[in-house]
Amino acid sequence: MRTLRNVTPVNAGSMADIAFLLLIFFFVTTTIQTDKGIILLLPQIPEDVPPAKIADRNLFKVLINSENAILVEGEIVMDIGALKSLAKEFIANPFQKPHLSVDPEQAIISLKTNRGSSYLTYIQVLDQLKGAYYEIYAEKAKISPAAFRALDLKNPKERKLYQLARTGIPMNISLAETHVP
Amino acid sequence: MKNLRTKISVQQAIPTSSLPDIIFILLFFFMVVTVMKPDLLIERTLPEAKQLKKLQPDSKNLHVYLGRAILNGQQVIQLDGKLLRVEDLEGVLNQRLAPGTSQNKLVVLEIDKDMSMKSVLQVQQVLRRRGLRKVMYLTKTPIQTL
Numbered sequence: 001m002r003t004l005r006n007v008t009p010v011n012a013g014s015m016a017d018i019a020f021l022l023l024i025f026f027f028v029t030t031t032i033q034t035d036k037g038i039i040l041l042l043p044q045i046p047e048d049v050p051p052a053k054i055a056d057r058n059l060f061k062v063l064i065n066s067e068n069a070i071l072v073e074g075e076i077v078m079d080i081g082a083l084k085s086l087a088k089e090f091i092a093n094p095f096q097k098p099h100l101s102v103d104p105e106q107a108i109i110s111l112k113t114n115r116g117s118s119y120l121t122y123i124q125v126l127d128q129l130k131g132a133y134y135e136i137y138a139e140k141a142k143i144s145p146a147a148f149r150a151l152d153l154k155n156p157k158e159r160k161l162y163q164l165a166r167t168g169i170p171m172n173i174s175l176a177e178t179h180v181p
Numbered sequence: 182m183k184n185l186r187t188k189i190s191v192q193q194a195i196p197t198s199s200l201p202d203i204i205f206i207l208l209f210f211f212m213v214v215t216v217m218k219p220d221l222l223i224e225r226t227l228p229e230a231k232q233l234k235k236l237q238p239d240s241k242n243l244h245v246y247l248g249r250a251i252l253n254g255q256q257v258i259q260l261d262g263k264l265l266r267v268e269d270l271e272g273v274l275n276q277r278l279a280p281g282t283s284q285n286k287l288v289v290l291e292i293d294k295d296m297s298m299k300s301v302l303q304v305q306q307v308l309r310r311r312g313l314r315k316v317m318y319l320t321k322t323p324i325q326t327l
Contacts (some may be wrong), residue, residue, distance in 0.1 A: 016201040019208050026211035036233035037289070037319040042309050064298075115299040119292050120228045122301070123318060127230040134232055149234055175305075 038126055043175055058101050060090045060109045064125060066116025080124050087132035091169070104136070104169040112176035126173070133171045141165040219262040223248040225293035230320040236289065243286055243313070245270075247300060248293035256300060267300050271307045278311070291319045 062083070063071040070077045072086055091107045093100040101107035109129055113122050131145070138145040141161050148165065151158045216238060225248030236242075246259035247267075257264045265273055278286075288308055292301060308316065 012201070016204060019201055019204040023204055023208045023211065026208065026215055030211055030215045035236040035238075035289075035319055036322060037236060037317040038230055038232065039234055039315070039317050042305055042314040042316055044314070045309050113298045113302070115297065115302065117298045118294070119296045119298060119301055120294040122298055123228040123230055123294070123320060126318070127232050127320075130232040145232075149232065 038123065038130060040126070040173070040175075043177075046177070054108060055102070055106075057099055058106045058108060060087060060101070060107065062109065062111045062125060062129070064111075064113045064117040064121055066114040068117055068121040070121070070125060080121075080128060083125060083128035084132045084135070087129050088135060091132060092136060108172040108174055110174050110176045129173055130171075133169070133173075136169060137165040140169075219259075221246065221259070222252075222262070222264055223250050223257060223259050223293075225249075225291055226295070227291065227319055227321045228294035229323040230318075231323065233320060233322065234317075236317060236319070239287070241286055242289050244289045244291065245304065246291045247296055247304060248291075256296070258304070267303050270304060271310070274307065274311055274313075286313055286315070288313050288316045289319055290316055 061071075061073055065071065070080065070083070072083065077083060077086070087109060090100050090109075091104050093103075093107075111125065111129065134145045134148055138148040141148055141164065143161075148162075151162045153159045153162060223246055225246060244260075248257070248259075249255065250257045250264060256267065258267055258270055259265075260270070260273060290301075290304070305316070308314070
């Protein structure tokens with residue numbers, strides 16, 4: 001008796017072409033994510049509790065007015081780039097000057113904007129203030145600021161270094177209340 | 182005497198039978214890596230900054246765009262491919278997010294650099310009221326010039 005062998009093979013010759021077409025489609029549509037930005041924790045909505053008293057020397061007031069001029073502790077700062085060193089001196093206070101912060105733990109930077117200020121100026125100022133903190137952390141961890149920012153918190157070794165650098169120096173950047181209608 | 186010159190036959194054709202497999206592997210790689218972004222209906226140029234942290238892509242992140250609409254140049258917010266006015270943001274967020282689920286969400290703010298702080302503060306006020314306190318201002322890295 002003869003068995004009927006009737007298995008027709010599927011023509012797989014064009015499989016490569018189909019995969020190629022799909023591949024090219026994904027090549028074209030892919031944008032590998034390289035998004036970067038500045039992280040900030042917004043302040044809580046104030047309850048009816050009166051705000052805690054903060055000694056004036058522990059507060060570093062930065063104000064941006066509607067003309068995008070920057071006022072630091074009541075004095076005009078023309079160059080945004082100077083803000084970083086001013087903030088660094090205030091936080092660390094290496095020479096224990098009486099008008100700067102008692103210690104880094106109590107230092108608070110208060111950033112207040114006007115409704116008319118531009119977002120660009122706000123980001124530039126925030127960038128400088130963050131930069132001041134990152135430089136202090138990086139010095140403590142003995143790495144470069146860029147390396148500090150890139151620390152992976154999921155890696156226990158890098159997390160330890162991160163926490164070590166940050167102990168005693170919390171990043172106190174506070175957005176002051178601006179009246180919003 | 183025997184023939185000293187033995188013929189060595191060299192196969193010259195490259196085997197191509199594994200080519201589809203290689204291409205499939207490449208294909209799967211790109212399929213996994215690809216993130217489809219919603220079309221931008223607004224114009225926004227991000228500001229430049231240096232002290233940046235990388236954004237960990239996560240589908241739970243909430244992207245809020247603020248800029249001028251391409252169609253009519255009005256100041257609008259884009260949320261998931263839909264345009265809305267700044268005043269309507271709170272209502273839409275209330276609809277979208279179940280209460281109590283928003284604590285650990287990161288809000289990615291993509292804001293045009295020419296926006297005024299007025300609308301930025303309005304958006305932030307809404308986020309604070311919703312308990313969405315963790316924000317990231319998306320920026321560009323400045324191009325290095327020598």
